[in-house]
Amino acid sequence: MADLSVNIAGIDSPNPFWLASAPPTNTGDQIARAFDAGWGGAVWKTLGEPIENTYSRYSSVDINGQRMMGLNNIELITDRTLEDNLIEIAEVKRRYPDNAVIVSLMVESNPEAWDTIIKQVEQAGADGIELNFGCPHGMSERGMGAAVGQVPEYTCDITTWAVSSATVPVFVKLTPNITDIRAASRAALKGGADAVSLINTINSITGVDLDTMVPRPVVGDKSSHGGYCGPAVKPIALHMVSQIAADPETDGLPISGIGGIATWQDAAEYILLGATTVQVCTAVMHYGYRIVEGMIEGLSNYLDSKGMASVNELRGLSVGKVTDWAHLDINYVIKANIDQDKCIGCGLCYISCQDGAHQAIGAERSGDRTRVWIIEDACVGCNLCSLVCPVQGCITMQERDYGQTHMTWVEYTGDEPPGELYPRPKHGLTIGG
Amino acid sequence: MTTVVATSGLSPQPTMTSDEALVEAHRCLMCWDAPCTRACPTSIDVPGFIKRIATNDLVGSARTILESNLLGGSCARVCPTEVLCAGACVLNDLHERPIDIGRLQAYATDDVVFGGFELFTPAPSTGFSIGVIGGGPAGLSCAGELAKLGHSAVVYEASEHAGGLNTYGVANYKMDLPTSLAEVDFIEGLGVEIRTGVAVGSDLGIDELMEQHDALFVGVGLGSVPLIGLEGEDLAGSEDALEFIADVRRSGCDMTGQTVAVIGGGNTSIDAATQAAMSGADHVYLIYRRGRNDMRAYPHDIERALTNGVEFMHWAVPVRIEGDDRVKAIVCQRTLPNDDGWPELVDGTEFRIPVDRVLRATGQEKRTSWFSMLPGVETDKGGRVVVNDSYRTANGRIWAGGDCVNGGKEVVNAVAHGKAAAFDIDETLRTAAAGK
Ligand SMILES: Cc1cc2nc3c(=O)[nH]c(=O)nc-3n(C[C@H](O)[C@H](O)[C@H](O)COP(=O)(O)OP(=O)(O)OC[C@H]3O[C@@H](n4cnc5c(N)ncnc54)[C@H](O)[C@@H]3O)c2cc1C
Ligand SMILES: Cc1cc2nc3c(=O)[nH]c(=O)nc-3n(C[C@H](O)[C@H](O)[C@H](O)COP(=O)(O)O)c2cc1C
Ligand code: SF4
Numbered sequence: 001m002a003d004l005s006v007n008i009a010g011i012d013s014p015n016p017f018w019l020a021s022a023p024p025t026n027t028g029d030q031i032a033r034a035f036d037a038g039w040g041g042a043v044w045k046t047l048g049e050p051i052e053n054t055y056s057r058y059s060s061v062d063i064n065g066q067r068m069m070g071l072n073n074i075e076l077i078t079d080r081t082l083e084d085n086l087i088e089i090a091e092v093k094r095r096y097p098d099n100a101v102i103v104s105l106m107v108e109s110n111p112e113a114w115d116t117i118i119k120q121v122e123q124a125g126a127d128g129i130e131l132n133f134g135c136p137h138g139m140s141e142r143g144m145g146a147a148v149g150q151v152p153e154y155t156c157d158i159t160t161w162a163v164s165s166a167t168v169p170v171f172v173k174l175t176p177n178i179t180d181i182r183a184a185s186r187a188a189l190k191g192g193a194d195a196v197s198l199i200n201t202i203n204s205i206t207g208v209d210l211d212t213m214v215p216r217p218v219v220g221d222k223s224s225h226g227g228y229c230g231p232a233v234k235p236i237a238l239h240m241v242s243q244i245a246a247d248p249e250t251d252g253l254p255i256s257g258i259g260g261i262a263t264w265q266d267a268a269e270y271i272l273l274g275a276t277t278v279q280v281c282t283a284v285m286h287y288g289y290r291i292v293e294g295m296i297e298g299l300s301n302y303l304d305s306k307g308m309a310s311v312n313e314l315r316g317l318s319v320g321k322v323t324d325w326a327h328l329d330i331n332y333v334i335k336a337n338i339d340q341d342k343c344i345g346c347g348l349c350y351i352s353c354q355d356g357a358h359q360a361i362g363a364e365r366s367g368d369r370t371r372v373w374i375i376e377d378a379c380v381g382c383n384l385c386s387l388v389c390p391v392q393g394c395i396t397m398q399e400r401d402y403g404q405t406h407m408t409w410v411e412y413t414g415d416e417p418p419g420e421l422y423p424r425p426k427h428g429l430t431i432g433g
Numbered sequence: 434m435t436t437v438v439a440t441s442g443l444s445p446q447p448t449m450t451s452d453e454a455l456v457e458a459h460r461c462l463m464c465w466d467a468p469c470t471r472a473c474p475t476s477i478d479v480p481g482f483i484k485r486i487a488t489n490d491l492v493g494s495a496r497t498i499l500e501s502n503l504l505g506g507s508c509a510r511v512c513p514t515e516v517l518c519a520g521a522c523v524l525n526d527l528h529e530r531p532i533d534i535g536r537l538q539a540y541a542t543d544d545v546v547f548g549g550f551e552l553f554t555p556a557p558s559t560g561f562s563i564g565v566i567g568g569g570p571a572g573l574s575c576a577g578e579l580a581k582l583g584h585s586a587v588v589y590e591a592s593e594h595a596g597g598l599n600t601y602g603v604a605n606y607k608m609d610l611p612t613s614l615a616e617v618d619f620i621e622g623l624g625v626e627i628r629t630g631v632a633v634g635s636d637l638g639i640d641e642l643m644e645q646h647d648a649l650f651v652g653v654g655l656g657s658v659p660l661i662g663l664e665g666e667d668l669a670g671s672e673d674a675l676e677f678i679a680d681v682r683r684s685g686c687d688m689t690g691q692t693v694a695v696i697g698g699g700n701t702s703i704d705a706a707t708q709a710a711m712s713g714a715d716h717v718y719l720i721y722r723r724g725r726n727d728m729r730a731y732p733h734d735i736e737r738a739l740t741n742g743v744e745f746m747h748w749a750v751p752v753r754i755e756g757d758d759r760v761k762a763i764v765c766q767r768t769l770p771n772d773d774g775w776p777e778l779v780d781g782t783e784f785r786i787p788v789d790r791v792l793r794a795t796g797q798e799k800r801t802s803w804f805s806m807l808p809g810v811e812t813d814k815g816g817r818v819v820v821n822d823s824y825r826t827a828n829g830r831i832w833a834g835g836d837c838v839n840g841g842k843e844v845v846n847a848v849a850h851g852k853a854a855a856f857d858i859d860e861t862l863r864t865a866a867a868g869k
Contacts (some may be wrong), residue, residue, distance in 0.1 A: 044789070064459045065455055065456055065458075065487075120583050193851050291560070344523040344524070344527055345464075345468065345526070346462045346464040346465070346523045347464050348462065348464065348465060363466070365466070365471075368471060368472060368521055369468065370464070370466055370468065
């Protein structure tokens with residue numbers, strides 16, 4: 001079994017699986033149960049200014065009967081007293097010395113407020129602190145959370161205050177509600193951050209109650225925009241993680257990846273794109289702490305299958321495999337292929353290519369079945385048919401070697417292209433003229 | 434409004450809950466040129482109605498179904514979906530359970546069929562009047578479509594209730610009586626007039642109808658199961674399997690303690706045997722002169738009969754029924770296939786089974802002599818009414834459809850005939866009027 005232990009910004013963790021600062025880390029009792037289940041670390045639900053929550057707090061997006069593909073919340077930071085939380089932090093650390101306990105913080109934008117609370121949680125035994133510059137609702141209206149995270153100068157200033165007060169490592173949690181995430185990570189590093197955590201939730205309205213016409217979550221006769229998370233946001237978060245990991249200006253800045261992680265595969269993808277630890281919220285809110293068992297075992301088996309002794313060997317292996325479009329090989333040719341033995345005749349590839357791609361699939365009725373075939377000369381190899389096909393391995397994309405030369409857009413448009421552009425099917429005038 | 438009468442306690446499958454329906458609807462792949470639609474004799478847009486269930490548009494879902502098939506509610510329950518839509522579902526090829534199209538269809542249509550809301554508004558009156566003889570699925574489908582198109586449609590039904598075999602013939606475990614009667618009410622609600630207790634030919638003359646109406650549609654189905662000609666067939670306890678099912682449907686039936694023999698290898702015999710077993714019979718024999726693979730009954734129905742404990746006696750024919758005033762036993766003889774595969778009696782193989790009841794399900798009679806009353810209407814050698822592609826008979830003012838045309842198939846085929854005939858009647862009458 002591969003070694004899953006990691007060290008992020010000086011903090012040891014038995015595995016990379018952490019709970020994100022959220023309802024699953026609201027109390028000491030919960031975190032104790034999570035550590036018993038196998039979680040390596042937990043980021044305590046954000047402590048800070050006193051707040052009160054609304055009752056109705058969450059809404060979600062279901063897709064084809066799959067619940068909570070995206071989750072939206074309008075919940076604020078902890079509603080419990082600082083005293084209780086501090087006692088519980090100390091107790092959890094006493095019982096679980098080997099697990100990582102990070103405490104998330106959010107207070108008013110003045111150095112004294114930050115200094116006071118940082119001293120308090122350090123005294124309680126926190127292994128690290130995480131500055132919540134991400135909460136996109138409620139707190140931001142009071143000048144905190146995303147109101148800080150969206151302005152790189154504020155991020156830098158407050159990080160500086162926190163770092164000067166803290167003796168433990170400081171994580172900065174970034175908001176994705178910003179045009180270029182690197183502006184935020186650079187500002188955090190400039191302020192002295194030891195690591196960044198991302199992403200926090202994305203501004204969202206998940207839907208509208210079609211009877212009352214009040215958007216969800218319904219709070220009486222109104223709603224408010226919330227923060228979006230869950231499986232739906234993973235691609236957005238992965239992109240941001242990869243951007244920071246590849247940014248020379250933040251080279252070596254440790255990353256704790258967050259967003260839509262529910263399985264070991266999700267975690268492996270984040271680690272491949274540069275994360276050291278991963279944090280989970282929605283999946284635990286959906287299924288409970290027990291999911292970590294499968295995540296630990298799956299990741300370990302995967303590392304074994306790749307011949308890796310430690311999860312550290314996996315980190316960042318995919319970072320270099322993301323490049324600008326202009327450096328992709330435009331002479332890499334693939335064509336769709338249908339395995340007729342596997343085809344069940346649903347016709348979805350036909351109609352998707354016909355209406356949504358390049359009219360490169362033929363179809364005919366054959367008895368009580370539909371028969372489909374690829375029109376190879378018309379296929380641009382876009383992948384769509386293989387994506388809609390409900391049968392595993394039925395439509396595969398196959399590489400074609402016609403002797404064409406590897407050539408990027410930059411090379412193609414440069415002074416001395418290395419070869420010819422291999423022709424690709426294109427429509428001329430289709431109607432009118 | 435018809436009144437609902439008592440039914441037996443053997444309920445059909447319960448309707449889906451909205452949770453079940455959503456899960457099932459989401460399994461649908463939304464095939465293009467969907468095989469299920471192609472397999473449906475009334476061409477219901479199956480992925481279309483299922484998608485509407487998935488998006489919580491039950492009105493749209495019901496409309497999608499009922500626009501293709503006004504009897505979508507009963508078809509949802511009685512159709513042999515295993516050999517129609519669900520049998521064609523591509524998920525079968527994935528070795529997955531096909532979509533439960535029948536139950537989804539019931540889920541989608543129940544609100545409309547049970548009078549929850551009105552879906553269709555009739556077109557402006559055309560002034561044409563059509564007489565429909567027989568209130569079975571063929572007649573109801575035809576009359577309903579005609580009413581939707583703005584014609585006046587009058588159904589003449591010999592029995593106490595309309596619905597045909599949906600009301601009196603299909604097994605109770607598929608559809609109960611109140612459902613069939615609710616569907617009749619739904620058709621009436623489209624503007625159709627239904628006159629029950631009127632047997633055309635005896636209570637009311639054909640000439641009279643021809644005078645009163647611009648066109649006639651005939652959907653009289655088939656007759657009863659005739660006597661086989663066995664000794665002792667007149668004993669009490671020996672009866673037409675259709676009568677037995679009708680009795681179960683009318684008043685329920687407790688067969689505890691009884692031993693029953695059903696004769697025949699078609700769908701009626703399977704239904705009667707399964708119904709008897711489900712009604713508590715101690716033992717049910719199904720006696721058929723040929724082998725399992727020669728049976729006309731559907732494999733899934735045979736499976737259900739076996740599951741309910743029906744004992745199949747293949748390669749045997751009844752030779753007489755014994756008893757004093759009531760049936761006591763049935764005496765059979767073995768058969769063997771000859772060179773052509775046909776069964777031939779084997780001498781000296783007689784055996785006797787003590788039974789309390791004998792149900793004959795050896796095929797319904799054609800109404801050939803009744804049809805000879807209709808001027809110009811022809812029947813073929815098999816007693817089926819001869820029609821063209823649009824279900825018009827040789828008499829240009831008379832159309833026909835359903836069992837009397839195809840010799841006995843399914844409800845959905847009868848519905849398809851009635852619908853196609855209605856469209857042709859509509860076009861014929863309008864064209865003629867425009868030409869005047
Ligand atoms: C036992 C049994 C079980 C069946 N089970 C199924 C099943 O599970 N699923 C399925 O799809 N199909 C089933 N069928 C077949 C199906 O019932 C028929 O195909 C369908 O009912 C045919 O419809 P129809 O309108 O042509 O005739 P019918 O349903 O027979 O209706 C004819 C109507 O005409 C009336 N009538 C007859 N003569 C006159 C007259 N002179 N004047 C006025 N009215 C008259 C009759 O009273 C009757 O109401 C079953 C059939 C039988 C016999
Ligand atoms: C294959 C593809 C190509 C797209 N190309 C464009 C484009 O050329 N211009 C544009 O404004 N948006 C483009 N989009 C974005 C879509 O217009 C749309 O904003 C986005 O997909 C979100 O909508 P959706 O969730 O319905 O897909 C493209 C989307 C896809 C999937
Ligand atoms: S890869 Fe794209 S263009 Fe080629 S057949 Fe599939 S959908 Fe059509």
